[in-house]
Amino acid sequence: xxxxxxxxxxxxxxxRSLQRELKQLKxxxxxxxxxxxxxxxxxxxxxxVKKLNTKIVSEMLSFxxxxxxxxxxxxxxxxxxxxxxxxxxFISWMRRKIHPQLMIHFVIRPELLAGCIVRTAKGVHDWxxxxxxxxxxxxxxxxxxxx
Numbered sequence: 755x756x757x758x759x760x761x762x763x764x765x766x767x768x769x770r771s772l773q774r775e776l777k778q779l780k781x782x783x784x785x786x787x788x789x790x791x792x793x794x795x796x797x798x799x800x801x802x803v804k805k806l807n808t809k810i811v812s813e814m815l816s817f818x819x820x821x822x823x824x825x826x827x828x829x830x831x832x833x834x835x836x837x838x839x840x841x842x843x844f845i846s847w848m849r850r851k852i853h854p855q856l857m858i859h860f861v862i863r864p865e866l867l868a869g870c871i872v873r874t875a876k877g878v879h880d881w882x883x884x885x886x887x888x889x890x891x892x893x894x895x896x897x898x899x900x901x
Contacts (some may be wrong), residue, residue, distance in 0.1 A: 757817045760800040761845040763793050764858045769822050772797065776815040779806065827857040831871040833882075835862050 763769070772793050779788070790798075797803075803810055828848070836844060841860070849856050863871075868883040887894070 757797070757801050757814060759821070759849075759855055760796040761842040761849070762796045764841075764845045764856075766822065766825075766827070766857055768793055769818055769825075769857070773815065773818050773822065776811055776818060779811050780808070780815060821855050821857075825855045825857045826853050826875065827859065828852075829859045829861060829873040831861045831863045831866060831873075831882075833862075833864055833866040833868050833870075835860070 763772070771791065775791055775794055782788070797814065798806065803814075830844075845856075845858060848858065866882040866884050867887075869881045869886070871882055871885075872879045
């Protein structure tokens with residue numbers, strides 16, 4: 755089965771945590787009285803898994819281990835921390851447009867004022883208000899003087 759990541763799982767530390775949890779599940783003889791993490795529950799719901807058995811746990815573990823080594827990563831710098839809904843929407847959009855298993859590191863940098871800076875393996879894309887103001891400083895100054 756080809757698994758999909760839910761938008762709530764978006765960074766490598768979450769993947770490593772899922773990996774540990776799945777390894778523990780794989781080694782257990784009985785799955786009674788086990789409390790699953792929110793991440794594992796989300797992974798199961800996203801992939802319509804109703805019951806975890808040895809085969810599914812092994813498949814999920816293989817999927818997670820592949821992602822740990824191969825998933826592309828980006829760093830997104832924002833002026834403030836996004837709310838949960840905004841974060842999920844942003845992650846979903848990035849995964850649709852760039853890569854379905856994209857891992858994202860959010861960095862909060864208040865000095866950006868607004869917008870974001872996205873760093874990928876191929877380069878940096880700066881859509882911050884701070885950079886836009888700095889880039890257009892002369893134009894803005896001239897317009898203010900001539901106003």
